[in-house]
Amino acid sequence: MSKTTLVKNTLKTLLLSLLLTTPLPAESPPKKIAITQYVEHVSADAVRRGLIEELARKGFKEGKNLTIVFENAQGNAGTAGQIARKFIGLNPDVIVGITTPSAQAIVKAVGQGSLPIVFSAVTDPIKAGLVSSLTHPQGNVTGVTDAPPIKEQIAFLKNLLPKAHTIGVLYNPGDSGSASSLEAIRKEAERQSLKLIEATPFKSSDIQAAILQLVGKVDAIYVPLDNMIVSAMGSVSALALKHDLPLFVADSGSVEAGALACLGYSYSQTGHKTGQIVSEILRGKNPSEIPVASPGRTDIFINQDALEKLGLSLPEAVRAQAHFY
Numbered sequence: 001m002s003k004t005t006l007v008k009n010t011l012k013t014l015l016l017s018l019l020l021t022t023p024l025p026a027e028s029p030p031k032k033i034a035i036t037q038y039v040e041h042v043s044a045d046a047v048r049r050g051l052i053e054e055l056a057r058k059g060f061k062e063g064k065n066l067t068i069v070f071e072n073a074q075g076n077a078g079t080a081g082q083i084a085r086k087f088i089g090l091n092p093d094v095i096v097g098i099t100t101p102s103a104q105a106i107v108k109a110v111g112q113g114s115l116p117i118v119f120s121a122v123t124d125p126i127k128a129g130l131v132s133s134l135t136h137p138q139g140n141v142t143g144v145t146d147a148p149p150i151k152e153q154i155a156f157l158k159n160l161l162p163k164a165h166t167i168g169v170l171y172n173p174g175d176s177g178s179a180s181s182l183e184a185i186r187k188e189a190e191r192q193s194l195k196l197i198e199a200t201p202f203k204s205s206d207i208q209a210a211i212l213q214l215v216g217k218v219d220a221i222y223v224p225l226d227n228m229i230v231s232a233m234g235s236v237s238a239l240a241l242k243h244d245l246p247l248f249v250a251d252s253g254s255v256e257a258g259a260l261a262c263l264g265y266s267y268s269q270t271g272h273k274t275g276q277i278v279s280e281i282l283r284g285k286n287p288s289e290i291p292v293a294s295p296g297r298t299d300i301f302i303n304q305d306a307l308e309k310l311g312l313s314l315p316e317a318v319r320a321q322a323h324f325y
Contacts, residue, residue, distance in 0.1 A: 031282050032093050033067075033069070033092055033093060033282075034069040034071075035070045035071075036071045036080070036083045036084070036087065036096070037072055037073070037102055038098070038227055039074065040074070041227070042230075042233070044227075045253075046253055046268045046270075046271060047271040048070070048098060049268065050268040051096065051275040052068065054273075054276055055278060055279060058276070060282060071083040071087075073102060080101055080102050080105035081109065091115070093282055094118055094281050096117075098119075100119075100123060100176050100177045101175075101227065103125075104128055107129070107130055114140060116140050116141075116281045118144075121225075123148070123180055124181075128176055128180075135291050138288050139288060141287055142277060142287040142292055143293075144294065145293070146295060147294070148225060148265075150181060151184075151188050152263055153222075154185070157248050159318065160246070161219060163219070164219035165193075166217065167218055167220055167222050169197070169221075169222050169223075170207075170211065170222070170229055171229065172201060172203075173200050175229075177224070177225045177227065181225065182198075197214060197217055204231075204232055207232055207236060208235070214245070220245060220246040220248060221247050222250075223251070223254065223259070230253070233251075233258060234257050237303075238258060244310060246310055246312065247260050249262045252265060252266055255302065255303050260310065261301065262301045263298055264301070265298060267295075269295045276293075301322065301323050302314065302323070302325070
């Protein structure tokens with residue numbers, strides 16, 4: 001064997017030895033997010049799905065480089081608080097609170113700490129005590145608001161029901177989301193020459209009686225963003241239809257559950273917008289640097305079955321724009 005060959009073989013052996021003994025760089029541990037929602041209903045579920053879809057689109061895929069923990073409070077404030085405390089112990093990279101009560105429970109438990117919090121589908125984040133400013137949130141909290149376009153919603157109702165004079169408003173006074181909309185609803189109804197009659201169930205078992213109080217007194221029912229009412233939308237819409245009352249809603253997912261119509265935001269889009277914010281935080285951005293967002297454009301949602309059973313026809317311009325269920 002020549003001297004040159006011997007040197008080459010020796011170098012190869014040394015290189016192979018180095019490759020075998022040098023540890024491979026450790027893979028980064030998966031990111032962890034904890035998601036909670038106050039109650040199960042079509043819109044809140046759509047937010048969660050949209051969030052997860054957007055994170056995958058941004059490169060954070062569950063089971064690969066992302067761990068997701070999910071808890072549902074089932075409409076119980078005490079449970080929402082327990083979930084919040086549990087999440088603190090998990091020390092996730094981001095906590096997501098879907099709907100106002102869950103977001104409030106998280107912020108109350110975490111406080112102004114370093115754990116990032118993102119809320120979603122919150123009607124009024126300032127009145128809810130989540131942030132002090134939409135454009136410049138401070139501390140560790142930001143998110144997506146779904147404040148309804150009430151002026152446009154009331155005008156939409158009048159466009160579909162030009163002969164309507166009296167509207168029933170069905171809401172739970174204990175729901176901060178719907179309660180925060182009432183002032184605007186009252187003001188807009190007066191501006192558009194509509195009389196309001198308010199029906200206020202405090203618990204789910206009161207909803208049927210509240211609707212029956214409106215029968216024979218109103219031309220239609222309007223439901224603001226209200227977790228309790230929305231979670232019972234199947235029975236609410238069936239009872240309204242039974243009494244030939246068109247049911248308009250601020251929550252677009254409720255149309256899929258049987259309500260007649262909504263001019264509002266897609267909650268899937270709300271979830272995607274939330275996912276964009278969570279992705280930014282997972283990549284190192286501070287929540288205080290991210291303004292509170294809104295879902296974007298509004299759409300028209302119509303339940304075809306309710307439309308036909310009520311014997312209503314749509315203006316051609318509305319029909320051309322509408323999404324039908």
